[in-house]
Amino acid sequence: MNSAYFTEHPCKQTEFNKLYQYSKPQKQALRKRIVKPGRCQPGKTIVSLFPVFLWLPKYDWKGNIVSDIVSGFTVAIMHIPQGMAYALLGGVPPIIGMYMAFFPVLLYVLMGTSRHVSMGTFAVVCMMASKSVLTYSVNEPPAPAVQFMNFTELNNTDPAVVPANINSTGYTPVQVATAVCFVVGVWQVILGVCRLGVLSVLLSDTLVSGFTTGAAVHVLTSQVKNLLGVKVPQHRGPLKVIYTYIDIFKNIGQSNPVAIGISAVSIGVLSLYNEVIKPQIGKKLPVPLPVELMAVIAGTLVSMYCNLSANYKITVVGEVPTGLPEPVAPPFALIPNLLVDGLVIAIVAFSVNMSMASIFARKLNYSVDANQELLASGASNILGSFFSCLPFSASLSRSLIQQTVGGKTQLASVVSCLLLLLVLLLIGPFFEPLPNSVLASIVVVALKGMFMQLKDLPMAWRQSPFDGMIWLTTFLAVVLLDIDYGLGLGVALSLICVLIMGQRPKVCRLGQVPNTQIYLDINRYQAASEIPGIRIIQVAGGLHFANKDHVRRKVNRVIGDMSEKTTVDSIVKKSKAYEKEEITRKTNADTAALMLENNQIFCVILDMMSVCFVDPSAVKTLVAMYKDFKSRGLIFCLADCSATVHERMLHCDFFEDFPDSQLFPSVHDAVLFAQQSPKS
Structure with a gap:
């Protein structure tokens, strides 16, 4: 697959790994890590204990x-x-x-x-x-x-x-x-x-x-x-x-x-x-x-x-x-x-x-x-x-x-x-x-x-x-x-x-610089603006058992009021108010269009570029967030996970509950996916 294809089409993480030939490094057996070859050679041991034998001959x-x-x-x-x-x-x-x-x-x-x-x-x-x-x-x-x-x-x-x-x-x-x-x-x-x-x-x-x-x-x-x-x-x-x-x-x-x-x-x-x-x-x-x-x-x-x-x-x-x-x-x-x-x-x-x-x-x-x-x-x-x-x-x-x-x-x-x-x-x-x-x-x-x-x-x-x-x-x-x-x-x-600083990772909203694939903090960069209907959130720091609830609360706060009025079903319930426009629940596209008109969110993208590690508790929290957003009719995507974070998610069976089709190698790929989804 030509990499130029991805400039206009979203690249999923699975496609990205296949294109660039990802392979997980093999860990050494515990016995080999403890007893390394050559570690017990007398000559090398003496030199390592007495570095004078290294620098004195070259003096x-x-x-x-x-x-x-x-x-x-x-x-x-x-x-x-x-x-x-x-x-x-x-x-x-x-x-x-x-x-x-x-x-x-x-x-x-x-x-x-x-x-x-x-x-x-x-x-x-x-x-x-x-x-x-x-x-x-x-x-x-x-x-x-x-x-x-x-x-x-x-x-x-x-x-x-x-x-x-x-x-x-x-x-x-x-x-x-x-x-x-x-x-x-x-x-x-x-x-x-x-x-x-x-x-x-x-x-x-x-x-x-x-x-x-x-x-x-x-x-x-x-x-x-x-x-x-x-x-x-x-x-x-x-x-x-x-x-x-x-x-x-x-x-x-x-x-x-x-x-x-x-x-x-x-x-x-x-x-x-x-x-x-x-x-x-x-x-x-x-x-x-x-x-x-x-x-x-x-x-x-x-x-x-x-x-x-x-x-x-x-x-x-x-x-x-x-x-x-x-x-x-x-x-x-x-x-x-x-x-x-x-x-x-x-x-x-x-x-x-x-x-x-x-x-x-x-x-x-x-x-x-x-x-x-x-x-x-x-x-x-x-x-x-x-x-x-x-x-x-x-x-x-x-x-x-x-x-x-x-x-x-x-x-x-x-x-x-x-x-x-x-x-x-x-x-x-x-x-x-x-x-x-x-x-x-x-x-x-x-x-x-x-x-x-x-x-x-x-x-x-x-x-x-x-x-x-x-x-x-x-x-x-x-x-x-x-x-x-x-x-x-x-x-x-x-x-x-x-510990206190580790419990409070930074959470911010990202916006796109027009006509680029650059996404920046909208509170710091005036040139960046949010994409209608898509809320991009960046988390910076480690995700672990001590801060998982704090991060989830901040994500919900950044997204905005997620009460009943923001969900798809609530908008459909209020569709009678738009009888003249004949908005019905026939298609997801009509519903999404209504959400855009009302400046409502239909997709949440979590930028994981600055997340250095996750533990099993944090992985379960991400699954819970995905299920919560899905129940409210929102698309939830993860973007730009590092290889170590991705491997930890695999190890914790994260993708048994979260579809790997919603994991992307970059924020821009996730945005393209959201814009081309049936709800956009």
């Missing part, structure tokens, strides 16, 4: 090695102050931050698929881990200047030598931190094995913005005591931010003026550089100026020569052990208590990793594998848990620097680890006199980017009230309740909003 040593060395050196300098500062957020000694930038990062280099993310400490993840650390090791980590112990003692699980600063369970903060890290790693490995990398889509950009802004409030609150040099009790659970500030104001008279002065100078210098100097000279320098490290060194030297700890009672970092820690297993007895917190941290850390990795992959035209990223992060966290690490994550600031200064591959991270190894082996004790207020200042200045996300709220609200509500609710829940409660509430609200 351009002449073109990239210098850039990676410069990038790695720069990032290593950033790791030192950030690692020490963010480790304090997690409730563990500052040296742990440098361990986090060394042990898990080495394994991530072998298993990760992103070339540019800088893994290590991240403020939000460390803050989330601190909840479990503070819960299962009752007291805060002791003041480093006086009470820090040998690293091996911190990890000793023998109850006979447990220090005095632990709770009744016998675990130190470092031990609890390693247990959290292990649980997070196990969760990420499980999610990766189950191919659940898509879980990151649960955290939309709007939700992440509100969540991280709320978490920034917690981070700032945790550092106020170090900025002021005041001691306040730890609070847990809902409203802990408010209770903390109440205690701070109650004890404000006990603040340490020297600590306040150190904090003010540190924040002032860092802010002056970031806001004034850096925009002016930043682009002219070959590498970024390590102002945070300079602040750490200056603070250490001032504290050392002025003996701030003894003379002014300034809390300092304290003993920093040299060398690498011996591997010690985390306390597995704590794992059942940490499963929920670990899952939340695992999802948040992975979402941050994927967000950063996706940004660089799109910018530099390469791909990242979400499931492999889960496996890489999980395995790295498990390794880190044996070396006293908190859960690690990607850092926005370090990743941007690593890419900006020329980093090409993860060899930059290897260079960074080698330099950190030098610090751990030789230079670590130099930072022992460093005041905690300097580290707190670095954290506070780094929070500016997170607090600037407050601008996202009005923008999100303008774009969509749903997004604005998600942002505000997540932010308030994180601040007033707690980080994990806020995240859970934000995810739940996001899913509810998606």
